[in-house]
Amino acid sequence: MQTTAKPKKTGRAADSVDKVYQAVKELAVEYRFKPGERVNEVELANRLGVSRTPVREALNRLARDGFMSFVPNRGFYARDITPEGVQELYELRAAIERAAFRLACQRGSDADIAKAVAIWQNNSDLGSTTDWAKVAEADEAFHTAVVKLAKNERMLVALESVNSLIRFFRRIDLESSRRRGGLYDEHAAIIDCLKRRDGETGGELLERHITLSSAHAVEVTKEGLARIFFGRTG
CATH class of the missing domain: 1.20.120.530 (GntR ligand-binding domain-like)
Known part of the structure; x- marks a missing residue:
């Protein structure tokens, strides 16, 4: 069975994700999202003037980095403090x-x-x-x-x-x-x-x-x- 490789991101798309990631990471580092708060992807995309796609990718990366948690069917939540x-x-x-x-x-x-x-x-x-x-x-x-x-x-x-x-x-x-x-x-x-x-x-x-x-x-x-x-x- 022949498989088709996924197309690579264009330079512009990758740059967009990186910029969104850095912007959202700065907010997360400074706890602009309150601990346990659900992150509204639509609101965040509007705030940054981008589509939801780079926001979702950035949030996934931040979840891997420990700044967010992801709950299936519910979304992303800011990290707790203990x-x-x-x-x-x-x-x-x-x-x-x-x-x-x-x-x-x-x-x-x-x-x-x-x-x-x-x-x-x-x-x-x-x-x-x-x-x-x-x-x-x-x-x-x-x-x-x-x-x-x-x-x-x-x-x-x-x-x-x-x-x-x-x-x-x-x-x-x-x-x-x-x-x-x-x-x-x-x-x-x-x-x-x-x-x-x-x-x-x-x-x-x-x-x-x-x-x-x-x-x-x-x-x-x-x-x-x-x-x-x-x-x-x-």
């Missing part, structure tokens, strides 16, 4: 970064290590008017740069996926009084290990630096829900 889920994501991030740190100490050149360190030191000033959103961006960029030093593409892809899922909570975590007290000292200790290429000690420090306790995961989750549903901060 303390356990937040804690699991941070545990995964810690495992990836600890393993990558050891490799970074072995494989990173002195020049590349200096560039990674500069990302944090040049973009994370602490003062009376500290912009914690910018600190969070610098924090993510620095940690990502360290993982890049490991020269392991799969680790990097895995971290970038986790980073997208926790970006909303990362800012909340860094703004908390618990984190503010030790953030800069912890980074300084990790950077010192990186410069000395002490992968074991640095990896341990990094894991402790990242991992959330159960109690703190509950605090971060509660604050996240307050911001999503009531627009409250602090």
Whole structure:
């Protein structure tokens, strides 16, 4: 029996799906869809000025990425928030970064290590008017740069996926009084290990630096829900 290959997407169609995916992903990252909310595909397509087809494809991709869930015959729903889920994501991030740190100490050149360190030191000033959103961006960029030093593409892809899922909570975590007290000292200790290429000690420090306790995961989750549903901060 002869089969007919499916036609490939045209460049324009693929671009359209990618653009819709990025636009909807940004909304999902920032929880513009409330947890458990059903996503109205027609409304979303109208909002973005596209047909339902690229919206459906984008939502399918986001479901695979963990930002949505799909219920047959009912549609797509925004991801829920639970303390356990937040804690699991941070545990995964810690495992990836600890393993990558050891490799970074072995494989990173002195020049590349200096560039990674500069990302944090040049973009994370602490003062009376500290912009914690910018600190969070610098924090993510620095940690990502360290993982890049490991020269392991799969680790990097895995971290970038986790980073997208926790970006909303990362800012909340860094703004908390618990984190503010030790953030800069912890980074300084990790950077010192990186410069000395002490992968074991640095990896341990990094894991402790990242991992959330159960109690703190509950605090971060509660604050996240307050911001999503009531627009409250602090």
